[in-house]
Amino acid sequence: MTIPVLTIDGPSGAGKGTISRAIAQKLGWHYLDSGSIYRSLAIAVLNRGTDIQNAAAVAAVATGLVLEFECGETLSVTLDGLDITTQLGLEETGRVASTIAAYPDVRAVLLQKQKDFKQSPGLVADGRDMGSVVFPDAAVKVYLTASAEARALRRYKQLKEKGIDAILTQITQDIEERDRRDQERASAPLMVAEGAFYIDSSVMTVDEVMNEVLRLIH
Ligand code: DC
Numbered sequence: 001m002t003i004p005v006l007t008i009d010g011p012s013g014a015g016k017g018t019i020s021r022a023i024a025q026k027l028g029w030h031y032l033d034s035g036s037i038y039r040s041l042a043i044a045v046l047n048r049g050t051d052i053q054n055a056a057a058v059a060a061v062a063t064g065l066v067l068e069f070e071c072g073e074t075l076s077v078t079l080d081g082l083d084i085t086t087q088l089g090l091e092e093t094g095r096v097a098s099t100i101a102a103y104p105d106v107r108a109v110l111l112q113k114q115k116d117f118k119q120s121p122g123l124v125a126d127g128r129d130m131g132s133v134v135f136p137d138a139a140v141k142v143y144l145t146a147s148a149e150a151r152a153l154r155r156y157k158q159l160k161e162k163g164i165d166a167i168l169t170q171i172t173q174d175i176e177e178r179d180r181r182d183q184e185r186a187s188a189p190l191m192v193a194e195g196a197f198y199i200d201s202s203v204m205t206v207d208e209v210m211n212e213v214l215r216l217i218h
Contacts, residue, residue: 008124
């Protein structure tokens with residue numbers, strides 16, 4: 001029996017996580033937040049004091065990475081028996097994740113860990129290369145994006161809601177820098193996968209995007 005996969009790729013802050021989680025819940029499918037795997041590796045590397053410029057050393061940490069994901073209402077992740085859920089969302093974690101994600105050896109090590117998430121009755125996979133590299137045979141592929149300004153504003157509001165001080169221009173700059181790094185790397189860069197449906201959510205509500213993706217699945 002083939003297990004259906006829906007891939008949702010796109011730049012950071014496009015709303016992939018919110019949409020993917022909601023759709024997985026609605027369909028009763030599994031959910032892969034591949035960014036959290038790169039983020040967990042970033043935390044492991046930072047905790048161990050590994051040189052993040054040393055691709056081989058980072059790949060060695062990736063090989064020994066033991067993670068436990070628990071996906072309920074929200075995602076919680078355990079690394080070496082410690083709950084790292086709150087560290088996952090930090091800007092610093094995202095920056096380091098984006099740097100080490102450019103290493104081909106690191107991506108090769110993490111590939112099978114991601115493929116293992118494909119289990120019955122189905123999978124929603126969110127990331128940068130889900131439709132192009134990890135699940136090229138996915139039943140439905142979506143590329144979800146929004147302008148850098150719209151994404152920065154959403155991120156700014158999220159941080160404010162959590163009581164974290166933030167500067168909008170700095171967030172926009174960080175987002176643009178991360179886009180550039182994720183798009184320009186040689187190994188599995190962020191791109192619109194072949195056959196993917198392109199959705200620009202800049203002026204769409206979460207419900208509108210949800211309905212559009214559900215329409216594509218049906
Ligand atoms: O989606 P995110 O912001 O949590 O991802 C963090 C970083 O991980 C992102 O900047 C690039 C990397 N990443 C990747 O290279 N490939 C993926 N499939 C998912 C994330």
